[in-house]
Amino acid sequence: MADFKHWKEQRLSRADGSRKGSVDEPIEGLVRLLNGHESFCTTSSCSGRVVVLEQQPRPLNAEATTGFEIQKRNCTWLMVTHQICTIEDVLTALQKAKDDAVFKFEPFVLHVQCQELQDAQLLHTVAIEAGFRNSGITVGRKGKIMMAVRSTHCLEVPLSQKGKLMVSEEYVDFVVQVANQKMEENRRRIDRFYSCLQFALENRDHSSSLPFEEKEKISTMDSCIKKGKAKGIPNEDICPSPGKYTGLESEDEAQSNINVLQVV
Structure with missing residues (x-):
């Protein structure tokens, strides 16, 4: 515990090493909430963004294992926004391209180091529940516990080749609208995540201060819920749960049962 506290103090005292140099405004409150709790320390984050990237064509003889690094080194950012964008923004960015240009939407991502495995499990x-169904936990060989919050509703579309626009402006407008819809859904998920995290931390902190008898009641209730799930009984029929959210995008459903635990 003392080691984690010392490491966290050092980490948070350092300057932000990201390209932007600061936490994105839409997730400032969430990052403060996590770093304000003794069990968590955020290490990297992005609230979600729409970007236009220019990439030099990859050499045919390039090593497959180094392709990502080659692409990263030869990448030029023509446009980046953490907000809703317009077709005019994208077309203006594409006019600057001399090589291949790609339009991307990248959803919210957050990496958090956790003090204990149970802290990472709570965050997971x-x-x-908030809709980030590609999230997972990684445990390092020295016991470092990392929790990654991720989702799968990404978008990546090539638009130009060697500086020449390869699609119609109508199609560019279409992919911009799709990206904006994904950004709006992304924000809803962030809001749910923040609200659910507040609720979970308050409940855990409150539970830790309860007498033994009250903890036993909560444990019994949790056991009933687990047994009910095994029998296929909906949660709301076992024990009504405030803050249960529905209506998430179906493209993440394939990841709904992911609980990754890796040793690296």
């Missing part, structure tokens, strides 16, 4: 549960 909250992330899944």
Whole structure:
């Protein structure tokens, strides 16, 4: 515990090493909430963004294992926004391209180092409930516990080749609208994640201060819920749960039961 506290103090005292140099405004409150709790320390984050990237064509003889690094080194950012964008923004960016240009939407991502495995498990549960169904936990060989909050509703579309626009402006407008819809859904998930995390942390902190008898009641209720799930009984029929959210995008459903635990 002392080691984690010392490491966290050092980490948070350092300057932000990201390209932007600061936390994105839409997730400032969430990052403060996590770093304000003794069990968590955020290490990297992005609230979600729409970008136009220019990439030099990859050499045919390039090593497959180094393709990502080659692409990263030879990448030029023509446009980046963490907000809703317009077709005019994208077309203006594409006019600057001399090589291949790609339009991307990248959803919210957050990496958090956790003090204990149970802290990471709580964060993972909250992330899944909020719709970030590609989230997972990684445990390093020295016991470092990392929790990654991720989702799968990305978008990547090539638009130009060697500086020449390869699609119609109507199609560019279409992909911009799709990206904006994904950004709006992304924001809803962030809001759910923040609300669910507040609720979960308050409940855990309150539970830790309860007498033994009250903890036993909560444990019994949790056991009933687990047994009910095994029998296929909906949660709301076992024990009504405030803050249960529905209506998430179906493209993440394939990841709904992910609980990754890796040793690296």
